[in-house]
Amino acid sequence: MPQADFLHAPFPEPVTLPDFDPTGPGRFFNRELSWLEFNWRVLEEATNPRVPLLERVRFLSISAANLDEFYTVRVAGLRELAREGNTTPSADGRTPAEQMVVINEDARALMDRQQAIWRALRDELGENGIAILTRADLTETDRPALQAHFLENIFPVLSPLAIDPAHPFPFIPNTGFCLALRLEHEATGRRRKALLPVPHQINRFLPLPPDGACDRFLPLEELLLAELSSLFPGYRLVDSCAFTVLRDSDLELEEEAEDLVREFEIALKRRRRGEVVRMKITAGAPAPLRELVMRELHVAADEVVEINGLMRISTLSELMLDSRRDLQWPGFTPRVPERVQDHEGDMFAAIRQKDMLLHHPYETFDMVVRFLEQAARDPDVLAIKQTLYRTSRESPIVAALCEAAEAGKSVTAFVELKARFDEAANIRQSRRLERAGAHVVYGFIDLKTHAKISAVVRREGKRLVTYTHWGTGNYHPITARIYTDLSLFTCDPALGRDAARVFNYLSGYAEPEVLENLSIAPLSLKPRLLEWIAAEADHARAGRPAAIWAKMNSLIDAEVIDALYAASQAGVKISLVIRGINGLRPGVRGLSENIRIKSIVGRYLEHSRIVCFGNGHGLPSDQARVFMSSADWMGRNLVRRVETLVEIHNPTVKTQIVEQIMAANLADVAQSWVLHPEARAARVPNDPEAFNCHRFFMENPSLSGRGSAGASDAPLLTHSRD
Known part of the structure; x- marks a missing residue:
């Protein structure tokens, strides 16, 4: 496998922007235009000659579906504000009416580009024996x-x-x-x-x-x-x-x-x-x-x-x-982790051995389903608690919960009805669970429950052991085939107690007084995040190595962005992998010269949320603080949703996240776009042999799934430790 060093990746040099006020609204990118910029990247994959022909057609269709949803939700809201005469500016200083003008101009150009690409693809389809x-x-x-x-x-x-x-x-x-x-x-x-x-x-x-x-x-x-x-x-x-x-x-x-x-049910009819x-x-x-x-x-x-x-x-x-x-893409069969195979498929035995982190879709999501199916059939399991944000129509997760309830186990399902465009499906699933005898809780009216938690309470000898699953993605076996996400399985007692406290918060509105290894939104996640960013800046000012690596779908929250700017000015080296919306302007002298941002658009949709702090030792480091989360860094996630941020303590899992998952994402060239200070993204020039993180993950098993860690067990990417 080719070695890669992200610190020497082709990123633009910091620039000085003329007439730029680092304290003014220009320090933020516009959220809606940033989303359109992301959809341009999706569309341009339809022109990528290294992508198989029908997959290019799929990228074209995805860009169109994305744009339709963008208009029915985001633009619809701005349109209403503009019509009401609302002049409240967005973070970048534009009124709703001003945003509508630039959005419509950019969207029309994008639609023209879609038609041009379709004409070229239609001709190429004809040349390959598919005529429209x-x-x-x-x-x-x-x-x-x-x-x-x-x-x-x-x-x-x-x-x-x-x-x-x-x-x-x-x-x-x-x-x-x-x-x-x-x-x-x-x-x-x-x-x-x-x-x-x-x-x-x-x-x-x-x-x-x-x-x-x-x-x-x-x-x-x-x-x-x-x-x-x-x-x-x-x-x-x-x-x-x-x-x-x-x-x-x-x-x-x-x-x-x-x-x-x-x-x-009434609101869904109004939507039409x-x-x-x-x-x-x-x-x-x-x-x-x-x-x-x-x-x-x-x-x-x-x-x-x-x-x-x-x-x-x-x-x-x-x-x-x-x-x-x-x-189309060559077929790929997700792996069953070797540790699970070592225990003849027994998920509880595999988790008891030590914490296990699965990286989907490279490790099969079937392990999450198996975890709940085994819990449903295990006579020693007393209770199951489960959040459901999005899931499939014929959900095996819901089927397992129904089976457990019908078997007399205590089953509580926390169903989020406000999962956009999946509300109807979630109503159907909740009715099905209630008929099976499960307790169904709908959570808060003013907060979405976006956290991904499953807890299984099992009697082992004279004690009760809580096995928990923490995810960055949804309990949806279909999207899990194409979304990259993390699944942490553990029987760590502290995380078991934390899960119980979160479930009690969801069902009884009782805010937990203490969480041992967990931060949750809207209570503690954002304050902790700001605290840790500030701590990294303190390390830099004290002359210690200071670095932040983070991966997410979207970064919009103004307070978090300003904290990252302050950390950059203190000397913290910040590397971000942001798939979609981004409000931070990187690479500006005097503001963000130490921040670099890239987006990966390829075979799989990047969805996992990770953050690593060097903790005075730089990155990668055994002393780093490493977290996985259900939350993007947006106001809606940090303030208006129930989200989780789980700290990773198991050494194998930490190594897997830092030196396998994050290192490979940061080292990717083949599928990467680099964000420039002027708000545009440019594809990284590459050759056919350029490092491709998706291909790397398909070819190399994860560390914790093998049950042993180290470079001898799985090739790791090497980084400068300066």
Whole structure:
């Protein structure tokens, strides 16, 4: 494996920005523009020649889905503030109206870029035997089978809608996709307008019989236009356009809801009916149809985006064909940790041996499921307590909890109903748990329970032992295949007591008076974080080695950013891996010359949250203080959510986090973007042999999963210890 030294990675030299006030709002990047910058990075992976073709198509679809969600939540909120005349500036000094202007400009450029990339990818797909057709490409041989398929499998689902005084314009739900039509009666010449909603229950891309070695697909809307005579007999098509709408999807809850579940069920219905925040329509749409749709949907001109190309790019994910694995990432089977295998699959025996940290998806998330399944079936297990923020529809975690409850064990599930876009699924899961006999607790109305904790109380001889699992990601076995996250399994008594105190806080609102090895938001996590950053600055001022390594999804909290600026000015070397939103301006002389930030965008979505403090010894060091967390460094996580920050004391696990996981992330070149002081990110130039942290983790087992530590057991990245 190639050796790598992050301290000599190609990072920009600190710069002096002209007319820059290090105490003014310019020291922060705008949150929304930073998010757009991240989505540009996702989109540019669709052009990366080292990424397999269909995976590039997937990156394109992800960028479109991301942008849609951004508008339905973030932009919807800003739009409302701007309309109300709110002029409160964001951290970077922009009012909501000013932010809307630059967001819309950048987003439109991004959508134009998406269409350009799609045109190039469509051509490349054709060269590789995957053709996306229009109805004009259909042959006479295609038509009979297509018509039969249409009448049997699509026609019954459709609802063509005439628009006239007797048939008012219908409600178009969030993400609704429609064809607007002008029709002419062939006998009388009478014209009328109509809508044809495109059903989302049917796949967008319909497979056609192969043409030789070429797989062919027809977009559903093209088939609908080809078969209009079946929907509007006696009429011919004059002209048409397609449009799709995004609606305000943020939820507002009554603070004193008597029945929180019922309140959420009502709010979810309201989400479908939120105001339109953006409408996309075919470029060059006929004026009568465009004006009709805009008027009836109450859409302003600046909320309309013309699309010269493919609508609903997010649906391109349907083209991830099982038959074309040659155009996707090579298969990878997550490892079962050797220590678990040594104990013949017994999770409790493996954890008793010593703490075990699994790095998903490289180590299988099935171990988390197995932990709970074994607890459900173990006659010595008395109780299980579990937080659930996001999980899958047919969740094996929920199934294990139900099995345990039905077996007579005490099961308490802390279900977060406010997990955005998963609220409905969580309501279903909570009902299922209640039917099985579990206690279901919904936590706080004004706080989201985002912590990932599982506790199993087991009788062993004459004592009770609490086994705990602490995660940086969700209890979701599907996303765990593509999200990088950490799972700590331990039977450390202090962490067992800490877990019990947190669960009591969630169920009884009783703030814990003491936590032995844990900090939690909103009570102690942020103050401790600020305290440890300040302590590192004190080490630097005293002439001792001082360093901070941290990895997270987002960094926005102004107080934390200012603390990092102060630490940088004191001489602390700060290296950050931030996947998405970032408000800190790195590499500015006099402010942040000792701070460097990179983003990793690649095969897996970086999701784990880690922070390491040199503790007067620099990094890496055996004396470092090392933490894993469920929280990003954002106001919502640190102030408005229940989150955990767990300190790692086990030497093997500390080595694994510092010298394997963090070192590899910091050393990555192949998938890295470096953030510049001017708020732009640049891909690190690299060659085909450049170090790739995802490939490294796929090829090298984690330390604690093997049950022994050391460079002889697994290749470690080496770093300068200056």
